[in-house]
Amino acid sequence: MRRLQAAAALAALVVWAGAALGQAKDPKAYKIGAILAMSGQASFYGTVMSQGIKQAVEEINAKGGVNGIPLEAIFEDHKSGNAQEAVSAMNRLITINDVKLVMTSFTAPTQAIAPLADQHHILLVNGGGVANSLVGVSKYIFHIRSLAADLGRAAAIHANAMGAKKLAVLHWKNDAGDSVVRAVQPWWEKAGGTIVATEAVPQGATNMDTQIAKIRASNPDAIALWMFNPEVGLAVKRIRELGMKQPVIGIEYTANDAKIAGALGEGFLFVNDYFEPVPDQPWSLRFAQGYEQRFKSKPDFYAANYYEGVYLIAELLKRARPKGGDYLDAEVLKKALYENPKFDSVYGGQMTVQPNGVAFKRVGLFKVEGGQNKFQKFIEVK
Amino acid sequence: MDLFVQLFANGLVNGSHYALLGLAFALIFGTTRITHFAFGPVYALSAYGCWLSAEKFSAPLPLAIVAGIATGALAGALAYLVVYRPFERKGSPPLVILIASLGLFIVLENAIGVAFGTDTKVVPAPPSTVFLWGPLVVTGVQLAQVVMLALTGALLWLYVTRTRFGKALLAMTDSPDMARIVGIDTLRVSLVAFAVGSAIAAVPACLILVKDGATAHMGFIAVFMAFVAVVVGGVGSLRGAVAGGLALGLVESIGMAKIPTEWQNSIAFVVLFVVLLVRPTGLFGGR
Numbered sequence: 001m002r003r004l005q006a007a008a009a010l011a012a013l014v015v016w017a018g019a020a021l022g023q024a025k026d027p028k029a030y031k032i033g034a035i036l037a038m039s040g041q042a043s044f045y046g047t048v049m050s051q052g053i054k055q056a057v058e059e060i061n062a063k064g065g066v067n068g069i070p071l072e073a074i075f076e077d078h079k080s081g082n083a084q085e086a087v088s089a090m091n092r093l094i095t096i097n098d099v100k101l102v103m104t105s106f107t108a109p110t111q112a113i114a115p116l117a118d119q120h121h122i123l124l125v126n127g128g129g130v131a132n133s134l135v136g137v138s139k140y141i142f143h144i145r146s147l148a149a150d151l152g153r154a155a156a157i158h159a160n161a162m163g164a165k166k167l168a169v170l171h172w173k174n175d176a177g178d179s180v181v182r183a184v185q186p187w188w189e190k191a192g193g194t195i196v197a198t199e200a201v202p203q204g205a206t207n208m209d210t211q212i213a214k215i216r217a218s219n220p221d222a223i224a225l226w227m228f229n230p231e232v233g234l235a236v237k238r239i240r241e242l243g244m245k246q247p248v249i250g251i252e253y254t255a256n257d258a259k260i261a262g263a264l265g266e267g268f269l270f271v272n273d274y275f276e277p278v279p280d281q282p283w284s285l286r287f288a289q290g291y292e293q294r295f296k297s298k299p300d301f302y303a304a305n306y307y308e309g310v311y312l313i314a315e316l317l318k319r320a321r322p323k324g325g326d327y328l329d330a331e332v333l334k335k336a337l338y339e340n341p342k343f344d345s346v347y348g349g350q351m352t353v354q355p356n357g358v359a360f361k362r363v364g365l366f367k368v369e370g371g372q373n374k375f376q377k378f379i380e381v382k
Numbered sequence: 383m384d385l386f387v388q389l390f391a392n393g394l395v396n397g398s399h400y401a402l403l404g405l406a407f408a409l410i411f412g413t414t415r416i417t418h419f420a421f422g423p424v425y426a427l428s429a430y431g432c433w434l435s436a437e438k439f440s441a442p443l444p445l446a447i448v449a450g451i452a453t454g455a456l457a458g459a460l461a462y463l464v465v466y467r468p469f470e471r472k473g474s475p476p477l478v479i480l481i482a483s484l485g486l487f488i489v490l491e492n493a494i495g496v497a498f499g500t501d502t503k504v505v506p507a508p509p510s511t512v513f514l515w516g517p518l519v520v521t522g523v524q525l526a527q528v529v530m531l532a533l534t535g536a537l538l539w540l541y542v543t544r545t546r547f548g549k550a551l552l553a554m555t556d557s558p559d560m561a562r563i564v565g566i567d568t569l570r571v572s573l574v575a576f577a578v579g580s581a582i583a584a585v586p587a588c589l590i591l592v593k594d595g596a597t598a599h600m601g602f603i604a605v606f607m608a609f610v611a612v613v614v615g616g617v618g619s620l621r622g623a624v625a626g627g628l629a630l631g632l633v634e635s636i637g638m639a640k641i642p643t644e645w646q647n648s649i650a651f652v653v654l655f656v657v658l659l660v661r662p663t664g665l666f667g668g669r
Contacts, residue, residue, distance in 0.1 A: 039495065041597065043495065046500075047499075047501075199643045200642070200644035202647050206590070206603065207594075209392040210635050210643060211638075211643045213385060213388040213389055214385065214638070214639075230502050230595075233502075234594055234595075241512060241521050242512075242521075256501050259501070259595070260502050260504060262504065
């Protein structure tokens with residue numbers, strides 16, 4: 001009899017343990033870490049990205065959270081691209097806050113935290129870093145921002161279609177800028193064009209007169225800017241001030257750039273992830289209206305990226321929870337992502353995460369007209 | 383040749399900017415011997431003072447620039463009275479004051495960002511005038527940078543050679559101890575040095591605001607270039623600081639005619655190393 005009782009107890013224990021293992025381990029809140037440029041020269045990015053995240057978290061929590069569990073955003077600062085600060089921030093998120101979901105930005109910080117993400121099975125969502133070197137940097141990284149090299153190629157395709165043969169390049173001397181130079185130059189030369197000047201400025205440069213003087217001396221048909229805020233606005237302004245009339249094309253133009261360039265920004269062309277809140281895209285419009293109401297400014301695509309990044313994470317959590325167990329493990333979330341790599345995008349339509357982890361989104365050509373960024377057409381990157 | 387002419391003009395413009403910064407830094411450092419690294423955010427604060435007057439109070443640009451200069455003078459004087467003077471009174475060694483200066487740099491820079499936001503500030507300036515002389519293109523603001531160096535330099539020269547306080551400044555630059563022995567009120571002179579030096583730095587700050595816009599972090603490069611200009615020109619020499627700044631601007635610009643521009647940031651260091659090796663006292667430093 002005793003043996004029978006012991007066997008029954010053991011069987012009950014096995015059944016209970018099995019059920020416990022299969023049961024989803026729910027946290028009190030889904031913590032989303034965000035390592036952004038909250039201070040330093042590029043803190044503009046951190047401001048708009050964090051605002052996008054805050055809005056998404058507020059909206060989702062107002063509807064009862066995800067799986068009935070609220071989201072919580074925890075912001076950390078990589079001080080405008082400092083890799084060491086990013087690693088410290090990631091360690092704090094993992095050890096102090098027990099975070100399993102991290103949104104990241106900038107190339108160097110993202111590269112620096114990638115090994116930690118692999119080691120601790122943390123899901124990384126990058127909505128800002130644009131260098132090619134970020135592809136595959138972690139097993140668990142997903143990019144919801146088009147890579148700079150792809151945007152550069154799209155810009156070059158348009159410059160070529162405009163009939164430009166001699167291209168002058170002004171670029172950031174860092175991984176992001178160099179990656180565009182490396183991607184575009186062979187393509188441009190293969191298309192029959194020549195690069196007549198390649199001038200570099202460091203990120204954060206305020207004086208680029210020498211570079212622009214050399215570009216002017218090279219007499220190009222078009223000028224390409226492989227750089228980002230706020231240098232784009234400054235470069236466009238200085239190019240026009242120095243009397244150059246050639247078309248200028250780039251891969252970004254934020255509200256801050258527009259402010260710096262002022263009226264001299266007219267006619268500037270740029271290729272970017274297509275974000276335009278228009279009435280036929282209700283989610284885009286709803287996001288833009290909510291953003292303006294909250295933060296008293298118009299959202300740009302960086303705010304949009306991090307906003308939809310939170311929604312992407314929320315969707316993954318919904319998909320992963322029924323699998324039970326430690327469903328916040330990046331391996332589980334990654335599987336859930338590739339079960340159906342299409343996600344609703346605040347840009348309109350859907351974005352598709354490719355096998356290399358980079359989301360394919362619509363890339364649009366814009367022109368600055370009357371102080372507004374006017375959509376011109378879609379460009380397919382070949 | 384056309385490129386050389388343009389690069390020379392750019393060098394002169396940038397050099398004038400560095401020279402004004404150097405002049406301001408030299409006046410403060412030469413007089414008080416305080417390595418005032420918080421010079422950077424005080425410089426930025428001047429630009430923000432100008433921006434605030436123009437943008438928020440709709441002041442015309444010349445008046446806004448005057449407000450920017452006043453902001454700089456006030457911030458410089460306060461930095462001395464509130465932060466450096468207490469350490470001087472305690473007889474703290476220069477290293478402690480240097481660390482206090484770095485601390486003040488960080489606090490002020492972050493405070494500007496918190497108070498005014500992190501975006502670039504621009505002023506509603508009139509469309510920039512462009513002057514075309516053959517192959518040379520120069521904007522109105524660039525010309526103003528050169529003119530303001532000449533004007534500020536001349537005014538400072540008149541001040542230090544024709545006024546009692548100015549002569550006291552020069553005396554302290556020469557030897558603070560001797561100045562104290564002969565009865566010069568070194569506290570007041572130090573205060574004036576901080577106010578006047580910061581006011582001088584406010585001039586290029588306001589011009590950069592008009593030209594490129596202002597950010598909370600604009601002071602980092604400014605204090606670095608000012609420091610290099612002073613060391614290259616010779617510590618303790620005001621005309622040396624001007625010469626150092628001009629030399630730095632010209633070398634940085636003309637040197638790029640043949641060297642890839644990605645090396646531009648290194649030029650200042652190269653100039654600094656060469657001068658320190660060949661003539662450690664700087665171009666005009668006698669001692």
